[in-house]
Amino acid sequence: MTGQNGTQRQLKATLALLDEVAKALDADIAIELWDGTRVPLGRKPDPDLTIRIADPGVIASLLRRPGLDRIIRPYIKGLIDIKGGTLYDVGLLFAFSPSRKRLKRIPKGTILSFLSAFLFAPGVDLNAGRAFSGDESDHGKNRPKSDETEFIQFHYDVGNDFYELFLDERRLYSCAYFSDWNNSLDQAQHDKLDMICRKLRLKPGERFLDIGCGWGALIFHAAENYGVHAHGVTLSDAQLIHVREQIKAKGLEDRVSVELKNYVDLEGPFDKIASVGMMEHVGEDNLDTYCATINRLLVDKGLFLNHAISRKAKKGQKGKNRFSSRPEQRALQKYIFPGGELIDLGRTISSLERNKFEVMDVEGWREHYQWTTKLWLDRLEANRDRAVELVGEDVYRIWSAYLSGSSLAFLRGSARLYQVLVSKNPKGPANLPPSRADLYR
Structure with missing residues (x-):
């Protein structure tokens, strides 16, 4: 899915999902999308603290291979950014919040529309910058x-x-x-x-x-x-x-x-x-x-x-x-x-x-x-x-x-x-x- 129609569909699906997320979380933060649209995730968002997503391809790449490592990579590359604060400030909002239970209430139809708009869309290059090139998980007895x-x-x-x-x-x-x-x-x-x-x-x-x-x-x-x-x-x-x-x-x-x-x-x-x-x-x-x-x-x-x-x-x-x-x-x-x-x-x-x-x-x-x-x-x-x-x-x-x-x-x-x-x-x-x-x- 490419072109103007595809981009508009992605934007519409994202806005619909974020509207449901905002109802579930009521968090003091906003999301800024690739077209400059700023979506509050709560009734009283911090006027400065914002998560910025620079490219819709970030979402497509994350959905195809979800995981913490894949979330870190676009942050490292600047494709996801924090304005007006740090990752600590964002994490602090959800550190003790029962957010997972609330998010489960999001209508399945909204989620499916969001997934269909991105799963087959072009992604972005999420190859890491500075990362250990060897076996970083080797902690066995026989490691040299x-x-x-x-x-x-x-x-x-x-x-x-x-x-x-x-x-x-x-x-x-x-x-x-x-x-x-x-x-x-x-x-x-x-x-x-x-x-x-x-x-x-x-x-x-x-x-x-x-x-x-x-x-x-x-x-x-x-x-x-x-x-x-x-x-x-x-x-x-x-x-x-x-x-x-x-x-x-x-x-x-x-x-x-x-x-x-x-x-x-x-x-x-x-x-x-x-x-x-x-x-x-x-x-x-x-x-x-x-x-x-x-x-x-x-x-x-x-x-x-x-x-x-x-x-x-x-x-x-x-x-x-x-x-x-x-x-x-x-x-x-x-x-x-x-x-x-x-x-x-x-x-x-x-x-x-x-x-x-x-x-x-x-x-x-x-x-x-x-x-x-x-x-x-x-x-x-x-x-x-x-x-x-x-x-x-x-x-x-x-x-x-x-x-x-x-x-x-x-x-x-x-x-x-x-x-x-x-x-x-x-x-x-x-x-x-x-x-x-x-x-x-």
Whole structure:
């Protein structure tokens, strides 16, 4: 179906469907169609917040191959755009709304007319821009180490200058800790570093390892404030170069070191170990190897702090916890974190206990990460022009969508964040204080 008649039929069918959608949702937003028509989806729409569909071919392509990945692609390419806000603002309207039940009330005849107007119409090219070209879902035991390096470098080597646009002054790329919700991101990230060091009860002269050290904030904080000998490992060349430059600039060559190495190849021993935002890259098939390796690297009675995003466990779930089959997880693997997999808290703790650790403390930071990702999004949006200049429109849009989706996932509770503190070999005294009071001095 092409030509003027076909286009008019598509417009008429779309307007009819949107009229029914508006009755069902009554949402404070509008849809702007390819011909400039603006259709409110509620009685009092936000005068600015609008979803713009640039071409009717977008709808045709989405209907023929529906799915979250296919929705993300036209956004990346600018064929679907958000005016007057972000994807977070749009998602927030529906985060706690029973919209699916209401949409089921739309007359079937209206839906059929809409489908017939688009199913055989010309589509648009929805080939992705920046997407991982390999097997982004490979998180099995037999994946080669070269794959893990490619996964990490795909995400982190976008460029240090880009990450500086939305991260804090220390360039921390993990959940901050807000002792007060009004604290700045810089303050909250400093407090996160200090809380990790306090939970590990770091002492002068101890050997401390940070697995997946990022741009080095934790190893520098631990060495400068707690007197430890800190070592970091990363698989990112960009991060490695930055940390080495900072070690030299700070004059910490005798107390801080870093190397480009897979954690399984490390040699110990270390007195204390932290893994902050790294376990998400491990994959459930490799979880026991991960825990066993950390046990091997620790001294007896040594402490390990695991800080990781998780998914909630499914009721009545048997066998493996395959969150990677979820549409949002597959999209995350393709565009942001190839090889990544989220593991529920219960399975993480079970693996730690199987590998001779005793759980000493568990703390949920879900709301802290919701606020962290929202602040990152706000900072990225404030630096949009510079971001596009550095990495291009498609990469900027990918990260904007990723941060929006992440913040909404933590808000809804479909994603969680836990810090788990464990001690090696649960026999005799754990050599820890009798309460948590020292953490909040």
